Amino acid sequence: MKKYTITLIPGDGIGPDVTRAAQIVLDAADVGIEWEVVEAGAGVIEKYGTPLPDQVLESIRRNKVALKGPLTTPVGTGFRSVNVALRKELDLFANVRPAKNLPAVNTPYRNVDLIVVRENTEDLYAGIEHMVGKDAAESIKIITRPGSERIVRFAFELARREGRKKVTAVHKANIMKCTDGLFLEVAREVAADYPDIEFEDRIVDACSMKLVQRPEDFDVLVMPNLYGDILSDLCAGLVGGLGVAPGANIGKDYAVFEPVHGSAPKYTGMDKVNPLATILSGVMMLKHLGEREAAERVQKAVDDVLTEGKYLTYDLGGTARASEMAKAIAGRL
Incomplete structure (x- = not known):
């Protein structure tokens, strides 16, 4: 053995x-x-x-x-x-x-069977922040091409290994056009390498609503650090906490x-x-x-x-x- x-x-x-x-x-x-x-x-x-x-x-x-x-x-x-x-x-x-x-x-939910894949090292959650004087605080959101590529590729490889049919990239690229825009751009590029797996993207607030309304529509979700921290707890709530x-x-x-x-x-x-x-x-x-x-x-x-x-x-x-x-x-x- x-x-x-x-x-x-x-x-x-x-x-x-x-x-x-x-x-x-x-x-x-x-x-x-x-x-x-x-x-x-x-x-x-x-x-x-x-x-x-x-x-x-x-x-x-x-x-x-x-x-x-x-x-x-x-x-x-x-x-x-x-x-x-x-x-x-x-x-x-x-x-x-x-x-x-x-x-x-x-x-209240049935037929929930999804996986949240969260980038773990970048984004606001990395905690790069400081005070600006005594009355303001600033946090720096960092998204990199290599960091985005490896997490999205990880999600597609996981989907393929587990027999999953779809990967959803979650972002806020409509507002954060540089950071989340880069994440989404990379996700689309990586998705092209996996024609056997369906790809879609969702804006994080709309995705939150859809997860509560129709969680059975989701399979594998991949996202930057902070959204992953929040949505993974939401998904835990769908199945019992x-x-x-x-x-x-x-x-x-x-x-x-x-x-x-x-x-x-x-x-x-x-x-x-x-x-x-x-x-x-x-x-x-x-x-x-x-x-x-x-x-x-x-x-x-x-x-x-x-x-x-x-x-x-x-x-x-x-x-x-x-x-x-x-x-x-x-x-x-």
């Missing part, structure tokens, strides 16, 4: 609970994963003097793949986001967020898989929070490793446990602990 050494970053708050649940399931999938556990986040600042110790980056560079729990980021003050730092240090330029309806997860929203940050050499939700400090150590977002991030990780059959088995086990309805966490209307839900899924494997 092939062996995989995977970096595991438990994270802050509920992170250790949900990553432990994912370990239970992924170990039961029996694909030969060995875990290398490293610490990062607000909880290790006192110990290491930084939320992102060098050994974390060294471990990911060595193993190429990581599974990460949520990390706390202060609002307005304090250290910059560890997630943003990881993306920059490892050049994880593609953020991938699937949104798909799950059995027994109640939502952040508790069931997996994610990945992928670059040329490295990939970090993680749930989209935050660290929920008030639930620390309670083994209470829904672990599905982390488990489904593990499904994405298995696909990335080429273990598609195992990924499909885990997905089916998740669906079976949700359909049965016996081991559901509080947010899904049940009373099960995160570890109990994970063990039930593992039992199906």
Whole structure:
């Protein structure tokens, strides 16, 4: 059997609970994963003097793949986001967020099955900003041709690999003619290389409305950083919220898989929070490793446990602990 050494970053708050649940399931999938556990986040600042110790980056560079729990980021003050730092240090330029309806997860929407591909390193979200005097602040929006080309090409390659039929480029090029105009121009150029996949573009505000009205019209969406940050959460809302929203940050050499939700400090150590977002991030990780059959088995086990309805966490209307839900899924494997 092939062996995989995977970096595991438990994270802050509920992170250790949900990553432990994912370990239970992924170990039961029996694909030969060995875990290398490293610490990062607000909880290790006192110990290491930084939320992102060098050994974390060294471990990911060595193993190429990581599974990460949520990390706390202060609002307005304090250290910059560890997630943003990881993306920059490892050049994880593609953020991938699937949104798909799950059995027994109640939502007004049905037949949602789409993927948001978000550029991860440029745009306003890169945080290049400064004060202008004491009464004004300025943020710089940077869009580059190479950055746009690699994210759009990534989206088309993902669509082809996953058997998707359409890619939608999302932008605001009607107003931001230079920055978003460049992104759209590049998207159209790249689309010409993929005649087997339908291409369209949507202005971001109109796209937001259409996602709520007819989400089934969308397949793969690709967009600059800030729009991706916002619309990927909207798409998570269509299928039940952040508790069931997996994610990945992928670059040329490295990939970090993680749930989209935050660290929920008030639930620390309670083994209470829904672990599905982390488990489904593990499904994405298995696909990335080429273990598609195992990924499909885990997905089916998740669906079976949700359909049965016996081991559901509080947010899904049940009373099960995160570890109990994970063990039930593992039992199906």
